Amino acid sequence: MQLHTLSVHQLSELMERKELSSEELTRAYLDQISQVEDEIRAFVTVTEDIALAQARAVDGKRARGQELSPLAGIPVAVSDNICTEGVKTTCASAMLDNFIPPYDAAVAVRLKRADAVLMGKCNMDEFGMGASTETSAFFCTKNPFDPAAVPGGASGGAAVAVAAGEAAFTLGSDTGGDIRQPAAFCGVIGLKPTYGFVSRTGLISCASSLDQIGPFTRDMTDLALILNTICGHDAADSTSVSENVPDFKKSLVNDIKGLRIGLPKEFFGTGTDPRVAAKVQEAVCKLEELGAICEEVAMPHTEYALPAHYIISSAEASSNLARYDGVRYGLRVEAEDVLSMFRKTRSQGFGAEVKRRIMLGTHALSTGNYNDYYVKALKVRTLVKQDFARAFEKFDCLLTPASLATAFKTGEKAGDSLAMYQSSACTTPVNLVGVPALSLPFGLVDGLPVGLQVIARHFEEGTLLRVGYTLEQNTDQTRPKPGLFL
Amino acid sequence: MSNYEAVIGLEVHVELKTHTKLFCGCSTEFGKEPNTQVCPVCLGLPGSTGVLNKKVVELAVKAGLVLNCKIGTYTWFDRKNYYYPDLPKGFQISQVFRPIAYKGYLDIDINGQNKRINITRAHIEEDPGKLIHSGGSIMTSHYSYVDYNRSGMPLIEIVSEPEIHSGEEAGAYLEKLKANLEYAGVSDVKMEQGSLRCDANVSVRPVGTTALGTKTEIKNMNSFRAVQRAIEYEVERQIEVLEDGDRVIQETRGWDENRGITLSMRNKENPDYRCFIEHELPPIELTPEWIADVKGTIPELPDARRKRLVEEHGLPDYDAGVITSSLALAEFFDAALKKYPDAKTISNWIMGELLRLLNARNMELSEAKITPDGLAALLELIEKGSISNKMGKEVFEVMFEEGKDPGQIVKEKGLSQISDEGQLSRIIDEVIAKNPKSVADFQSGKKQAVGFLVGQVMKATKGQANPGVVNAMLREKLAQ
Numbered sequence: 001m002q003l004h005t006l007s008v009h010q011l012s013e014l015m016e017r018k019e020l021s022s023e024e025l026t027r028a029y030l031d032q033i034s035q036v037e038d039e040i041r042a043f044v045t046v047t048e049d050i051a052l053a054q055a056r057a058v059d060g061k062r063a064r065g066q067e068l069s070p071l072a073g074i075p076v077a078v079s080d081n082i083c084t085e086g087v088k089t090t091c092a093s094a095m096l097d098n099f100i101p102p103y104d105a106a107v108a109v110r111l112k113r114a115d116a117v118l119m120g121k122c123n124m125d126e127f128g129m130g131a132s133t134e135t136s137a138f139f140c141t142k143n144p145f146d147p148a149a150v151p152g153g154a155s156g157g158a159a160v161a162v163a164a165g166e167a168a169f170t171l172g173s174d175t176g177g178d179i180r181q182p183a184a185f186c187g188v189i190g191l192k193p194t195y196g197f198v199s200r201t202g203l204i205s206c207a208s209s210l211d212q213i214g215p216f217t218r219d220m221t222d223l224a225l226i227l228n229t230i231c232g233h234d235a236a237d238s239t240s241v242s243e244n245v246p247d248f249k250k251s252l253v254n255d256i257k258g259l260r261i262g263l264p265k266e267f268f269g270t271g272t273d274p275r276v277a278a279k280v281q282e283a284v285c286k287l288e289e290l291g292a293i294c295e296e297v298a299m300p301h302t303e304y305a306l307p308a309h310y311i312i313s314s315a316e317a318s319s320n321l322a323r324y325d326g327v328r329y330g331l332r333v334e335a336e337d338v339l340s341m342f343r344k345t346r347s348q349g350f351g352a353e354v355k356r357r358i359m360l361g362t363h364a365l366s367t368g369n370y371n372d373y374y375v376k377a378l379k380v381r382t383l384v385k386q387d388f389a390r391a392f393e394k395f396d397c398l399l400t401p402a403s404l405a406t407a408f409k410t411g412e413k414a415g416d417s418l419a420m421y422q423s424s425a426c427t428t429p430v431n432l433v434g435v436p437a438l439s440l441p442f443g444l445v446d447g448l449p450v451g452l453q454v455i456a457r458h459f460e461e462g463t464l465l466r467v468g469y470t471l472e473q474n475t476d477q478t479r480p481k482p483g484l485f486l
Numbered sequence: 487m488s489n490y491e492a493v494i495g496l497e498v499h500v501e502l503k504t505h506t507k508l509f510c511g512c513s514t515e516f517g518k519e520p521n522t523q524v525c526p527v528c529l530g531l532p533g534s535t536g537v538l539n540k541k542v543v544e545l546a547v548k549a550g551l552v553l554n555c556k557i558g559t560y561t562w563f564d565r566k567n568y569y570y571p572d573l574p575k576g577f578q579i580s581q582v583f584r585p586i587a588y589k590g591y592l593d594i595d596i597n598g599q600n601k602r603i604n605i606t607r608a609h610i611e612e613d614p615g616k617l618i619h620s621g622g623s624i625m626t627s628h629y630s631y632v633d634y635n636r637s638g639m640p641l642i643e644i645v646s647e648p649e650i651h652s653g654e655e656a657g658a659y660l661e662k663l664k665a666n667l668e669y670a671g672v673s674d675v676k677m678e679q680g681s682l683r684c685d686a687n688v689s690v691r692p693v694g695t696t697a698l699g700t701k702t703e704i705k706n707m708n709s710f711r712a713v714q715r716a717i718e719y720e721v722e723r724q725i726e727v728l729e730d731g732d733r734v735i736q737e738t739r740g741w742d743e744n745r746g747i748t749l750s751m752r753n754k755e756n757p758d759y760r761c762f763i764e765h766e767l768p769p770i771e772l773t774p775e776w777i778a779d780v781k782g783t784i785p786e787l788p789d790a791r792r793k794r795l796v797e798e799h800g801l802p803d804y805d806a807g808v809i810t811s812s813l814a815l816a817e818f819f820d821a822a823l824k825k826y827p828d829a830k831t832i833s834n835w836i837m838g839e840l841l842r843l844l845n846a847r848n849m850e851l852s853e854a855k856i857t858p859d860g861l862a863a864l865l866e867l868i869e870k871g872s873i874s875n876k877m878g879k880e881v882f883e884v885m886f887e888e889g890k891d892p893g894q895i896v897k898e899k900g901l902s903q904i905s906d907e908g909q910l911s912r913i914i915d916e917v918i919a920k921n922p923k924s925v926a927d928f929q930s931g932k933k934q935a936v937g938f939l940v941g942q943v944m945k946a947t948k949g950q951a952n953p954g955v956v957n958a959m960l961r962e963k964l965a966q
C-alpha cells in the first residue's frame with residue numbers, strides 16, 4: 001500500500017475499518033521522512049516522539065470505541081510560523097532559533113482536538129518573506145518535481161511535505177500567495193480561506209491585515225474535511241469573524257452547470273508564460289464543457305495591486321517584527337549598552353530579505369513618505385476591492401493562473417528582488433481584498449506542475465470546493481505525481 | 487519678568503480603574519511581585535493576539551464626558567512605533583488619528599475668577615512596563631530590570647490646549663481634572679502610585695505677542711505641588727535664557743525634586759513614531775444611545791456638589807470648594823451631616839482639624855481612623871457642654887489616630903467638662919474671695935476683669951470647667 005500518496009479520507013477509512021493503525025501509518029510517514037528528508041528538506045523540526053505518542057493515544061481511543069474525527073490519527077505538519085506548545089517555532093529565522101512557545105496556536109489546538117498527529121514543523125521563507133523558501137535562515141527546500149527548482153514560498157516546506165508524502169496534509173500561511181504559489185509549484189491543492197475565517201491566534205504575524213492560515217491537501221474532499229476543522233470563530237482573535245461555518249463536505253458537488261466564471265484579462269498579460277496560459281485555457285475549455293459559463297472580465301487596477309501589496313505588507317511587517325529586540329526571548333547579541341544590543345541583535349538575527357522589507361516598510365511609514373506611499377497604497381487597496389466587488393456582481397468566481405510561470409530554478413531570482421516579487425502578481429490582489437482563493441493543480445509543463453487559481457466571494461469557499469471537485473472528478477490533471485520521491 | 491508670559495500645555499496620563507488590562511485578562515492590581523501579572527499578550531510574545539476590554543471603552547467615554555468632551559462614535563487604535571526595553575511589542579497601541587474624546591474643557595477658579603482651559607483630546611492607550619536601572623539611566627547602567635506588570639494597563643492621555651499661564655493655573659487645572667475623574671469613578675488618580683502622571687510643555691513669549699516660543703517638555707514630577715514648582719522654575723529659567731540673549735532649546739527636561747530644578751534629559755529624543763492603523767483590532771463603534779446610557783451613570787460632579795453645599799446648606803463658597811475638591815471629603819461631609827445637622831460646624835471641623843492633621847501627617851482621608859459618625863458624636867458632646875471646644879480638638883486627634891468613640895476617649899482621659907453649678911459655685915466663691923482687686927475693678931465698671939476671673943476658675947479646674955457656664959455664674963454672683 002502506498003500510504004503516503006493516499007488522501008486523508010482514504011487513510012481515515014482504512015483506520016476506521018481497522019485495516020491500519022495510526023501507529024503504523026505514523027511509522028510509514030516517519031520512514032518516508034527519513035528516506036527523502038535529507039535531500040528535500042521540508043522540515044525544520046520533525047516531532048517523532050510527539051507523533052508516535054499521539055498515534056498510540058488515537059489507537060487507544062479507537063480500541064475503546066470512542067467516536068473520532070475524520071482527521072484522527074492522520075499525519076499533519078504545520079509551517080514553522082504556527083506556534084506549537086513546547087515545540088520550537090522559528091519562522092525559519094536565526095532570531096527565533098531557540099524560541100519554544102508556551103502555547104499552541106488556535107489551529108494547533110483544533111488539530112489536537114481532532115486527534116491529528118503532528119509530524120513536525122515545515123521550512124519557509126524567513127518570517128514569511130519570500131516566494132521560494134530560499135530566504136529560510138536554515139536551508140533551502142527542494143521541489144519534488146525537480147530538485148534544481150524551488151518549491152515556491154513562503155510556505156514552501158508545507159507544500160513539499162504533502163507532495164513528497166511526508167504528511168497527509170499540512171497548514172501554511174498566506175500573506176500574498178504564500179500557500180497558493182507553492183501549491184502550484186509542487187502540484188498539490190492549496191487554499192487561502194477568507195480573511196478572518198481561520199483564527200490568527202498563534203500565527204506569528206508577517207502582515208496582520210493580510211495573513212491567513214490555510215491547508216495544503218492531495219484532493220478536494222480532504223480540503224473540505226480540513227476546512228471543517230480549522231474554520232470558525234475565536235474570541236481571542238479580534239480579526240476572527242463569527243460567520244457560521246457550513247459543512248463544507250456538502251459543497252463537494254460534481255456539477256458546475258450554469259456557474260458563471262470570470263476570466264480577468266489582466267491576469268493573462270504579457271508576463272504570463274504562454275505554456276501556462278495554454279494550460280489555463282485548456283481548463284477553461286473543460287469547465288465550459290462541464291456547463292460553466294466563462295467570460296472575460298476587466299479588473300483595471302490589477303497592475304497596481306502588487307506594489308500596493310508590497311508597501312502595505314512591508315509597512316505592517318516593519319512594525320510586527322519590532323518586538324524582536326533581544327530583551328525577552330529569541331536571539332540576543334550582548335553589547336555595551338541597550339541601543340547597541342538592539343542593533344547587533346537585529347543585524348545578526350534577521351536575513352537580507354527581512355531587513356529589506358523592514359527598511360521598505362519603515363520608509364513607507366516615515367514622516368514625509370506616509371502619504372505618498374502608505375496612504376496611497378491603502379487607496380489602491382480600496383480600488384482593487386472595488387474591482388473585485390464589480391466582478392462578483394456578474395460572476396460566481398474568477399479563474400486565473402496561480403502563478404505566471406512554473407517553478408523557477410533555485411538561485412535564479414535570488415539576486416533580483418523585483419523579479420521575485422513579480423512572481424506573486426496573480427495572488428497578491430486576493431489578500432488585499434480578503435476573499436478566499438483555491439490553487440488547484442492542472443497538469444504539467446515540461447515536467448513541472450501548473451496551478452489554477454479560483455477566487456470566490458467572501459465566505460464562499462463552497463464555490464471553490466464545487467469547482468475544484470468537479471474538475472477533479474472529470475479530468476486526470478489535478479493530481480500530478482512527482483516521480484522522484486513517490 | 488513681567489514682560490514675559492508663560493504658555494503651558496499639560497499632558498496627563500490617567501490609569502483607568504479596571505480589574506483587567508487593556509487587551510488581556512491579566513490583573514491590574516497595584517504593588518504585586520514584578521512580572522507576576524503577565525501573559526503572552528502583554529509580553530508581546532510572537533503570535534499573541536489581544537482583545538479590547540470593553541470596560542476600558544466605558545470608562546474612557548465617562549472620562550471624556552466629565553472633561554466636557556465630544557465623544558467619537560467611530561474611532562480606532564493606531565500603532566506608535568519606537569524601541570525601548572519596557573515596550574514589549576516595539577510599538578505602543580494608542581489612538582493617534584481618532585481619539586475617543588476630543589474638544590473638551592475644564593473651568594478653573596483663579597482668585598475668584600473663572601477661567602476655561604480647553605482640552606484638545608483624551609485618547610485610550612496602553613501603558614509600557616516599568617524599568618528599574620542599576621545605574622543612573624538606561625545608557626549608563628550596567629544592567630536594568632524590567633517589570634511588565636504595568637505593561638498593557640489601560641490609560642487615557644488627556645492633552646490640554648496651551649492655555650495655562652502659570653504654575654498656579656496648572657495646579658488648579660490638575661485639581662479639577664483629578665476631582666472630576668475621581669467622582670466619575672474612572673480612576674484612582676493617585677500620583678504617588680502612578681495612576682496619574684503629568685508632563686508639562688512650557689514656553690514663554692513677550693507679553694502682547696501671539697506666536698509660541700520654543701517649548702521644553704518637563705517630566706518626572708511626582709505631585710501636583712512638584713508640577714507647580716517645576717513650571718515656575720522652568721518659566722523663570724527660560725526667561726533668564728532669553729534675557730541673556732540666548733535661545734531656548736527644544737528638549738525634554740527632568741524635574742529634580744531635591745534640587746528644585748529642571749535638567750536636560752539628552753537621551754530622550756522623540757523618534758519618528760511612524761504611526762499607522764492597528765489592523766489587529768476592530769474599530770470602536772459607539773451609538774449615541776450607548777453614550778447616553780454611560781452619561782446616565784455619572785454621579786453629581788464637584789461643581790454641582792459645591793453649588794449644592796452653598797445653596798442648600800449655606801456653606802461659604804470657599805469651604806464648599808475645598809470640601810468638594812475630593813470625593814472622599816465630600817462623602818465624609820454628607821455622612822456627618824446626616825447625623826449632626828449643622829453644616830457650618832461640620833465644615834469648620836473638616837476645614838480646620840481634619841485637613842490640618844491630614845496635611846501634617848501627609849495622609850489620605852482613607853488612611854485616617856476617624857469616621858463621619860464619630861465626628862457627629864463628638865460635635866454632640868461639645869454642643870451638650872460635656873466637653874469644651876478645646877477638649878474636642880484633643881479628642882478629635884485621638885479619634886483621627888485610633889478611631890475610638892469620642893465618649894470613651896473623654897472617659898479614659900478624664901476630660902469631661904464640669905458644668906455642674908453646685909460644684910462650680912464653690913470654686914467660683916473661692917476665686918472671688920482670693921481676688922478682691924479684680925472684683926473691685928469689675929464692680930467699678932471694668933467689665934473685662936471678668937475674663938481674668940474666668941481664667942482663674944479654669945486654672946483651678948485644670949481647664950475642665952465649662953467656660954460659658956463659669957462666665958454666666960460669675961456675672962451673676964458679682965452683680966449681687
Ligand SMILES: [Zn+2]
Nearest residue numbers: 510512525528
Ligand atoms: Zn496579560
